[in-house]
Amino acid sequence: MPRNGSTTRTTIMDAAEALILETGFSATSVDRVIDRAGVTKGTFFYHFQSKAGLARALVERYAEHDLNNLESNLARAEKLSRDPLQQLLIFVGLFEEAAEALTEPYPGCLFASYCSEAGLFDQDTLQIIRDTMTTWRTRLGAKIEEAMAKHPPRLDVDADSLADMITVAFEGAFMLSKSLSDPNVVSQQLGHYRNYLELLFAEAPSAPA
Amino acid sequence: MPRNGSTTRTTIMDAAEALILETGFSATSVDRVIDRAGVTKGTFFYHFQSKAGLARALVERYAEHDLNNLESNLARAEKLSRDPLQQLLIFVGLFEEAAEALTEPYPGCLFASYCSEAGLFDQDTLQIIRDTMTTWRTRLGAKIEEAMAKHPPRLDVDADSLADMITVAFEGAFMLSKSLSDPNVVSQQLGHYRNYLELLFAEAPSAPA
DNA sequence: GTATAAAAACTGACTGGTCGGTATAAACAC
DNA sequence: GTGTTTATACCGACCAGTCAGTTTTTATAC
CATH class of the missing domain: 1.10.10.60 (Homeodomain-like)
Incomplete structure (x- = not known):
């Protein structure tokens, strides 16, 4: 077998x-x-070894898939443009595309599930979730700082919290999508995140393309 | 007693x-x-009557508090300005203020908790969550449409999904705040939402105040 | 005020059932 | 023949929920 x-x-x-x-x-x-x-x-x-061992194995596998998604879509975006801002917009767009293909609400995120029952898990297991989220913050935060250097943002924003925003959009949208049984929420919210990045880094005067 | x-x-x-x-x-x-x-x-x-009865009573109380927050902050914002856009910005700012006062990570949202174990609850109980979220969407969606009428947005956006975005910001930020034990996430993310609204509805050319 | 009665609030031992986890012996696979 | 799987029986702890009975509060009467 x-x-x-x-x-x-x-x-x-x-x-x-x-x-x-x-x-x-x-x-x-x-x-x-x-x-x-x-x-x-x-x-x-x-x-x-135990039910807790299963929990640990599950979150390790989930984190691995999650970071693979991050790295592979980041690599794809970096191939499609050399401008860090464009790379970011393409990166978000790739997840948006995938979310648009969804026809069912959304099964939920294992991290969010564990987080809602956080008291049940040992610190090592929860640390895996923290590390994964911190990696997203660090990887995208660096890219955002590159974009900020090239394209002065219209508002003074913090790169890390702007990087966190995509995680927030994912987690919040998963939850809303599941609650309302609405498959469109995730792609819509990622679209708003992309809009925000575009508006933040748009050229100040109306410049010709 | x-x-x-x-x-x-x-x-x-x-x-x-x-x-x-x-x-x-x-x-x-x-x-x-x-x-x-x-x-x-x-x-x-x-x-x-049962443990399920407790679950029902808890979510009813939570929804009531939640809608009270929505209505009271909306009323306060409407008193402070007559412009729908300004009202929205003030509305978000009120929640931001409250979030800034937090010193501990964030205990979590009962709705998110129920959503992560959705299979355990009956439809009536889950419907209360849906209704509450729909009320936020409807109440803020109407206000956003008022703002759109007065201040043409720089991008074509959907009022309902833009209204959903504050719920997404809350839920996602709660989750991240709890996972990372970071009390600042919620106010930061609400700040980004407010930024997004400002940039979306900003006057096209640099007009004098 | 005090006696009385009804209603509401509360007690804690008890039940049948499920929980995570163990034990064991026999089958199946490469 | 070692690694994997089945089948079943078992354990103490904990689970939601029950119930017969006690205590406290409230309403009524005099």
């Missing part, structure tokens, strides 16, 4: 992640996970 | 709300609630 490294482990993790996004970590019992994954309890505890 | 209508009931609700914001609804057992509130199990089930 295990084709790659460990399909069974992945199956368990996929089932658990889906359940956690529906009902949270606490309500996601091991029994429910193994039921959905189609494995027995022995198998679960063969692959994971 | 109960001086007004029902102090005991309020004590239970306060204890429950604090616990839910720490560890989520599912992990907030009735035993823990009554332990923190200093009442017995019988008392709990005298005041609430």
Whole structure:
């Protein structure tokens, strides 16, 4: 059955992640996970030392995917333009494109899920979330400072909090999208973020293109 | 002991709300609630038909406070200016002021908490959250359209999604603030929202004040 | 004011069931 | 034959919820 490294482990993790996004970590019992994954309890505890171990493995995988998205879209944007501002706008646009393709509300973010039940997790597990968010801040903050050097912003803004804003847009929009069952919220909010960047760094007088 | 209508009931609700914001609804057992509130199990089930009944009562109270905030700050802003754009900017500024006063990260939003465990709640309870968010969208969306009529925006934007943006800023900033233990995130993000509104509706040429 | 009765608020032991986790023995895979 | 999986039985702790009964508050009567 295990084709790659460990399909069974992945199956368990996929089932658990889906359940956690529906009902949270606490309500996601091991029994429910193994039921959905189609494995027995022995198998679960063969692959994971404990339920907390599963939580840790899930957030590590999620963070890895998240940072891959960050880096790959940043790399794509850097290939498409040499201007840091344009790179930023393209970067946001790439996520916007992906969000536009969504037809269902949004399953939710594992980080937000953990954050809502933060008291249940150990510090190492929560640190992974912090590190991931800090990486977004640092990576985009640097790019924003490049853009600010080339294109003086119309308002005095802080690069880090402007970088944080895309995380805020994602997390807030995920939540609103899920609550209202509205698949359009995410792309709309990313669009507003892109608008904001454009207006902030627009040439002061109406210059010809 | 109960001086007004029902102090005991309020004590239970306060204890429950604090616990839910720490560890989520599912992990907030009735035993823990009554332990923190200093009442017995019988008392709990005298005041609430079930744990789901508590969830319902909590979200109703939270929504009421939330809409009170919306309406009172909107009323204050409308007194301070007659221009819809200025009213919007003042409105956001009032929340910004309150957020600046924070010294601790942020305990979290009950709506976000419920949303992360949405599968646990009945539709009536979730509808209260939807209704509250829709009210924000409608109330602010109308104000934004007034502003758009008076001050043609520099970009073509949708009034409703622009109204949603403050909810997104709140929810996203709450989450980031809690994750990073950074009390400044909320006011910073509200500041960016205010900046965005200013830039969107700024006079096209540099006009004299 | 004091006796009385009804209503409201509260008590805490108890129930059946689920929780995370363990144990064991036998099957299956490469 | 080692690594993986199944099946099932089991454990103590905790879960939401019940219930028979006690205490406190309030309303009424004299």
